[in-house]
Amino acid sequence: MGTHDGYHLWADAHAFYDSPLIPATTHHADLLTGQTAAWEQRLEATPNGALLRNNALFDALSGDGPLYFLHVTHALEEISEHGFLYPSGGCLVGSIYCAPLTVEGGGFRMHNLAQYVLNKEAPAFVSKVGEGRKPTPLIFEIDRPQRAYRGLAGVDYLRLGSIHLSIYNNLEYLLSHAERYTLREAVVSRVKNSTALLALAAAIAFEDARVAPGTFLKVLDEAIPRLPILGYLYFEALAEYLMLHSRTEQTQRLAQRGEFNNWLYKEALFVSFPDMAGKFDLSKFRPAPQNFDKILARIDASVDAEHARGYLRDRISYLVATRLFTPGRAPESWHRTRWEFDSLATLMGPLLGHLIHRELRTFGRYPDFYFYFDQHKALQAWNYWNHMDIIAPFNGTMPKGEVGINPAYPDLEYRIFRAAQDDAGRVHPVDQLKLTIAPRLVDIKYTLMRNNKWSVPNSTPK
Structure with a gap:
């Protein structure tokens, strides 16, 4: 297999757990080396962090x-x-x-x-x-x-953005010229109108900016309808937090047999969105920020809501930087961004790929x-x-x-x-x-x- 068939893209889309938890050999290691090492230690130091390696x-x-x-x-x-x-x-x-x-x-x-x-x-x-x-x-x-x-x-399906973009570039001529133009403009508009969240996450991940957790989750909540991939990031970050930090008897019993407690994130989903059974769509995972404490208390009383909010602010910002921005590129001066598809693909190719992948499900003739x-x-x-x-x-x-x-x-x-x-x-x-x-x-x-x-x-x- 060679680079022409996407081998490197697929290799980068996998997490190798018999090597460092978040590999430092990625293209963006020069930008996020410190955060990468810190997250590896932070995850493994949680109450159930040992299960990340031994399960x-x-x-x-x-x-x-x-x-x-x-x-x-x-x-x-x-x-x-x-x-x-x-x-x-x-x-x-x-x-x-x-x-x-x-x-x-x-x-x-x-x-x-x-x-x-x-x-x-x-x-x-x-x-x-x-x-x-x-x-x-x-x-x-x-x-x-x-x-x-x-x-x-x-x-790791959160790392598939570059692959989605690559596949679209190969298959885009199934659409007419007008359809391709409309699709590109729709995707660019979604990103342009979500800079509040993207800039905030970038500042936290790259510059260690101090942002109140409640403020971050409010901005995230407002951005999810425009950037549906954020619902997936939110869900996975919350699932990760619950499984790593839960101290209930059930969680401890399952840990003894080498299992994370999967009921926690399942309940997080269906407590927040009971109608999702049978129509599962993480792009709609958007728990109301004002109900966050109540939702968490119903799922697992052993975790602290305030601590969870701080974790989610940090973790989701890191995931935005490593899963949605082009590897090796850190967005700068958002007000100077050139809002054109090809320019954005240079800075945020994975994000565009995720957006296109969802947009195509309902776009014009493309569902066929x-x-x-x-x-x-x-x-x-x-x-x-x-x-x-x-x-x-x-x-x-x-x-x-x-x-x-x-x-x-x-x-x-x-x-x-x-x-x-x-x-x-x-x-x-x-x-x-x-x-x-x-x-x-x-x-x-x-x-x-x-x-x-x-x-x-x-x-x-x-």
Whole structure:
């Protein structure tokens, strides 16, 4: 693989957890070296920070023997009829969304992420869909080839902005000249009208500016509708804070078995936005700043709201600088910015890529082509994973427990079983299914949950 096929972009989109937590070898290391080192220490020094390096997911991925994963579907009848299981896009790009299983008591103990999806999230979704559907757990047993990558490389979907921009540049001629002009102007306008947040985050990240946390969250709240990617950054930063700082008995019990408490961020989402079950969209993650204390108290009384606000100010500013600005570039003198697409791409290419990726879903005729945009991205991801011999990519924002199956891995050997849950909460294989994992994304029109993905021919929760 060479640079022409995006290899370097995909390498940079992965977090390598068997090297420094936030690698200092990135292009922008010269600008953010101090912050990078400080964040590595800050994260690992939190009450649950040890799980960033030592956890059950990493033990499974770096070990030997078969891999066991749980996948939940609400469409087993349709899947069985066609005989194929398709991946969907989202935080794991183009893989079958799963959570780890641990052999225990003659069956399998579910990771707490899988427990939440199977017993809370999926039933809530199915109750809306109706039609007599029910969530069905599937167990995947995957043989690990000798050549499989034993390192810990997780895809970080927050780092995909440059890839989105690159793919659009390759496929933009599916749009007319007028459509391309309109799209570019729309994206530039969104950025131009969000400089209050971007300048504030840059000042905090690059200049250590002192900004009241409440002020920052208010400006962030106002900017999210214009820059939807900020909703994703906010969600991931809050999820990270809760999982790292929670001191509840449940969190401590899960930590003893090597798991972050995934229920915390799930509850953060559905307490704030109860209608999102089945229509998951992090671009709308925008908890009202005035309700922040109440929301946090309902989720986890062991964390301090004031401390959380300060953390989120610092962390989101850092993520804006490292995920949305062009690597190696620090925006200067915002009032002198040239508000043209090509000029902005030089300074904030990843941000433009994220904005275009979302804009295209509803822009003019492009929804007809959007499937091919995501399929193109999936092909590149599969190519990189196969080059690295990665059979089970995971969500690299942090090791929550979200893991996938690479559907394009050569000679992938696996078995799929319909499962049942016993009174102790363990799952057991009931019967083997004759299903084939196919390296083709399910069409977006069948996808009911984005990023955390449900679909009809397939079904991939988060």
